[in-house]
Amino acid sequence: MRYGIAFIAHFCNFTLLAQNSIISITMVAMVNNTDHLPPHLNSSAERLPAVLNSNQPEASKHLSLKGTGYGGQFALWQRWAPPNERSRLCSIAMSGMILGIFTVLLVGGIITEALGWPFVFYIFGGIGVVCCLLWVILVYDDPVSHPWISVPEKEYILSSLNQQFSSEEQPLPIKAMLKSLPLWSMGLCIMTHQWLINTFVIYTPTYISSVFSVNIRDNGFLSSLPFFVAWANGILGGQLADFLLSKNFRLITVRKIVTILGNTPSAVLIVVLPYVQSSYITTITFLTLSCGLGSLCQAGVYINALDIAPRYASLLMGTSRGFAHSSAVLVPIVAGFFLSQDSEFGWRNLFFVLFAINLFGLIIYLVFGKADIQEWARERKLTRL
Structure with missing residues (x-):
């Protein structure tokens, strides 16, 4: 049942992202379709395609929207995920986000060309309704309240979590949390890694188009390929983390290993891109590997809150x-500064800044990151006289 819930969360995350x-696929078609607009709106609408098709960073500011509701899932996993299966369950669920990006980039353009841009919204909106119904019917707060879970599975989950989580309400230790270096290092590392992810989501189509001048339909296929690899690696990363735990690696060691694997190679491959742009195959390979390896962080820093403070993980x-979504705002601003000055050196400088930011967040996490329950998150027992 716990794996069934992970797959339902996977498809809900798919829909969310x-x-x-x-909008990243339909924007150009929407602003180009001005026939149905009143005359006083046509003039402003006709100016937008020029901006969007010019590969200028201003266009990408419209594409930086991201989903929310991420933290609510951790309220579920703190009651459903045994510690020795936490990495794989959370990775299965979170990989749905990457699958959502991949699917939209892959078929969004095809649907727009074949049926018109409104049908992209209709189709994915319909999928969202189905996912919502599955969630309402099949997902429950905890194993105790689930009507269809087997007794052995329920006992297994509850016995594995009884040392980590209590249902008793306790005051939120805001002061201690604000002073917690492990907590701040986790948040900073997630934010800097999201800088990398947002660069992929917003600028992969623009970079491919500016370097190789491929048409929009081919661009959709090329842009989606890295996210397919990332989706698969995200699930495998959870398996790798739990495998290392089964070999008696320390939990913090596992979290930091998979975070390094999901952070450093991705940033290095992006920095190299401007130096291999003469080779079409090499560029696509590096983009694919960079994006694909980045999802390994899902089994590392992204679920670290369940380790250091399971009671407050949500x-x-x-x-x-x-906090990490601030990168969705900052990335287009920084990119706009570099790309508006010089296209060739602009990409190079943008990627160097990305590498520096990622490295900074990773180092902070490696130095201050922890995986044991912090004192401020422990169960407080009252002594009765």
């Missing part, structure tokens, strides 16, 4: 994700 990524991951 797909619906928030639709709040911490929602806050960290919200």
